[in-house]
Structures are given as C-alpha cells and as structure tokens.
Amino acid sequence: MSILVAEDIKFIKNGRTILDIEHFALEEGEVTALIGVNGAGKTSLMQILALLQQPTSGRVIFQGEVANKKNLRQLRQRMAFVFQQPLLLDMTVRQNIAMGLRLRKIPKQEIEERVNLWLEKLGITHLADGPVRFLSGGEAQRVSIARALALQPEVLFLDEPFTGLDSPTRGQLLLDIARLLHGTKIATLFVTHDYAEIPHLAHRLSVLDQGRIIQTGKPEEVNKNPKNQAVVRLLQWIPLSNIS
Numbered sequence: 447m448s449i450l451v452a453e454d455i456k457f458i459k460n461g462r463t464i465l466d467i468e469h470f471a472l473e474e475g476e477v478t479a480l481i482g483v484n485g486a487g488k489t490s491l492m493q494i495l496a497l498l499q500q501p502t503s504g505r506v507i508f509q510g511e512v513a514n515k516k517n518l519r520q521l522r523q524r525m526a527f528v529f530q531q532p533l534l535l536d537m538t539v540r541q542n543i544a545m546g547l548r549l550r551k552i553p554k555q556e557i558e559e560r561v562n563l564w565l566e567k568l569g570i571t572h573l574a575d576g577p578v579r580f581l582s583g584g585e586a587q588r589v590s591i592a593r594a595l596a597l598q599p600e601v602l603f604l605d606e607p608f609t610g611l612d613s614p615t616r617g618q619l620l621l622d623i624a625r626l627l628h629g630t631k632i633a634t635l636f637v638t639h640d641y642a643e644i645p646h647l648a649h650r651l652s653v654l655d656q657g658r659i660i661q662t663g664k665p666e667e668v669n670k671n672p673k674n675q676a677v678v679r680l681l682q683w684i685p686l687s688n689i690s
C-alpha cells in the first residue's frame with residue numbers, strides 16, 4: 447500500500463525543469479533507495495515529499511490526503527528525518543531523543559518509555575546521560591536515528607545517513623537500521639551515493655536522471671536489466687550482484 451505519493455510533479459526554477467515526475471510512491475513497510483548523479487534532483491524530490499518544498503505543480507498525497515497549506519504541519523509531524531550530519535543540540539543524548547516528543551506534547555511518562563526503548567534498540571543506553579558533544583560520528587548518528595524512530599513516524603527520510611562514517615561503523619549501523627526497519631510499517635526513502643549499501647537495506651530502487659525517474663524495481667532486477675545507458679553508467683562502479 448502506498449503511504450506517500452507524488453503525482454504529476456514539476457519543479458521549475460529560473461526557467462529550468464529540475465523535476466518532472468509523473469508518479470513516485472513510498473510503500474508501507476518498504477525501503478526505497480533513490481540514486482542519481484550529483485544534481486539529478488534527489489534532494490529536491492525528498493524535500494517535496496517531506497512537504498518542505500512546494501513543487502511548481504503537482505501534488506503530494508499522504509495516506510490518501512492531499513497535502514495543502516492547512517494540513518501541512520499535521521502531516522509533517524508524521525514524518526521523521528535522519529541527515530548525513532546528525533544535527534544534535536548541545537544537550538544530553540536522552541534530551542536530544544526526547545526533544546521531538548516534547549514538541550509533540552507526548553505525556554512525560556510515555557516520553558521516558560520511548561526514549562529508553564530506542565536508546566536500547568540503538569545500543570546507546572550507556573551514553574544516555576552524557577553530552578552529545580563527546581560522541582563519535584557513529585554514536586551521534588545512532589542518537590539521530592533513535593530520535594527519528596522514537597517519533598514513531600509513518601514515513602522516514604534517510605538522507606545519506608552513513609556518509610562520512612568509516613567502513614566497520616557504517617556496516618554495523620547499516621545492519622542495525624535494516625533490522626529495526628524491516629518488519630515495521632514505516633515507508634522509508636533512502637538517498638545514497640554508495641550503491642553497496644542498497645542490497646542490505648532497500649526493497650526497491652529508483653533511479654533519478656535529470657529530474658526524471660527512469661527506472662524503479664527490485665535492486666537486483668534493476669542491476670540485471672538496466673533500462674538504458676544512464677542506469678548502466680550509474681551502476682557500473684559497483685554491480686549490486688557482486689555485493690549482495
């Protein structure tokens with residue numbers, strides 16, 4: 447079932463068409479990886495889906511409800527983000543994870559329970575009462591993931607969450623996120639430049655080229671049957687079949 451759908455999206459800036467997308471959907475319980483070269487439009491598409499950017503034309507539909515000015519805030523509250531930079535506030539780990547829940551006026555007792563649960567799931571309980579400024583990059587990213595998942599979002603945006611981490615840290619975090627997401631109902635968009643990550647996490651792969659979705663399918667199918675030369679060029683560096 448589609449949770450978030452972008453329909454007939456055109457995003458035009460200074461007379462240039464940055465996105466031209468007829469249909470793009472995030473499915474319940476699935477991770478969709480989005481790849482494309484620098485400037486293909488990945489960030490723009492993510493921002494439009496996250497209702498942070500208004501397209502020139504077209505609509506975003508969240509669980510059957512068309513996003514508009516009136517419901518924007520309420521719909522955004524059902525989404526969560528993990529960025530390349532964890533963007534933590536200068537407080538304790540616990541306070542960082544609790545912050546979004548406080549803003550959503552969740553009762554105190556429930557905040558405590560959810561924070562403890564996600565601290566444990568991310569393996570960072572021992573860091574809970576320390577300041578975030580002493581954390582390693584991998585630990586900080588775990589806090590940012592705990593903060594996002596504690597919100598119990600229906601849609602999760604992962605914007606290159608592993609970039610900048612060393613290989614062992616990245617590998618372990620990737621497996622942990624896969625374990626936490628797979629089997630939930632969360633619809634996830636995963637933007638990455640590292641194609642080696644895709645088979646471990648994503649159920650589907652969409653390829654964006656010059657603002658258009660040129661292929662969507664299971665990662666291994668896209669790899670086996672690339673639709674055109676643009677997809678071949680993108681995938682040629684690391685064939686997915688050699689990694690999964």
Ligand SMILES: Nc1ncnc2c1ncn2[C@@H]1O[C@H](COP(=O)(O)OP(=O)(O)OP(=O)(O)O)[C@@H](O)[C@H]1O
Binds near residue numbers: 459482484485487488
């Ligand atoms: N608000 C804007 N005004 C003008 N141009 C824009 C705007 N937003 C994006 N662009 C342009 O649209 C194109 C796509 O940008 P976008 O950041 O979405 O690509 P991307 O695939 O995320 O790239 P990267 O991998 O480098 O992050 C770029 O050429 C960018 O300069």
